[in-house]
Amino acid sequence: MKVLMTEYLRIDLDTEMWECRRCNRVHGSARDNYKRGLLVYDRDPTEIHKPLLNPALYERTYSPDPKWCRILEYYCADCGTMVETEYLPPGHPPLHDIEIDIDALKLQWQDREEVKEPPIGRDLALEKVLEHRAAHSGHGHDHGRGRS
Numbered sequence: 001m002k003v004l005m006t007e008y009l010r011i012d013l014d015t016e017m018w019e020c021r022r023c024n025r026v027h028g029s030a031r032d033n034y035k036r037g038l039l040v041y042d043r044d045p046t047e048i049h050k051p052l053l054n055p056a057l058y059e060r061t062y063s064p065d066p067k068w069c070r071i072l073e074y075y076c077a078d079c080g081t082m083v084e085t086e087y088l089p090p091g092h093p094p095l096h097d098i099e100i101d102i103d104a105l106k107l108q109w110q111d112r113e114e115v116k117e118p119p120i121g122r123d124l125a126l127e128k129v130l131e132h133r134a135a136h137s138g139h140g141h142d143h144g145r146g147r148s
């Protein structure tokens with residue numbers, strides 16, 4: 001039985017391991033931090049949040065100070081999917097942001113059917129765009145643009 005945990009992570013309750021939902025790579029023990037099994041890219045925050053003011057003229061530029069802030073990006077080592085990002089002071093260890101009681105999770109799922117993909121509703125925004133396109137794709141009304 002595999003349980004979906006985040007958009008890109010699931011736990012295999014039989015092996016008690018974190019897995020990639022995209023490529024099935026095993027990241028490591030589900031009783032430990034999933035980030036231990038991922039690649040980490042320690043980013044300079046000014047690469048992502050460019051200064052809005054000239055750094056030669058201003059000390060504070062609305063861009064994070066790399067002496068105080070780093071951005072850690074975590075990637076699956078096989079498929080390259082970005083699994084998580086976090087803002088931390090330089091040198092701070094990765095946050096242990098998901099700590100699951102595996103024994104409780106097993107009890108919770110013992111009588112349930114496995115969910116392979118989360119049930120998602122209709123994409124109303126996409127439907128609206130498609131309806132709009134269909135209504136304006138030239139079936140006889142030209143909205144004053146004229147036709148040749």
Ligand SMILES: [Zn+2]
Pocket residue numbers: 020021022023024025076077078079080081
């Ligand atoms: Zn993967």
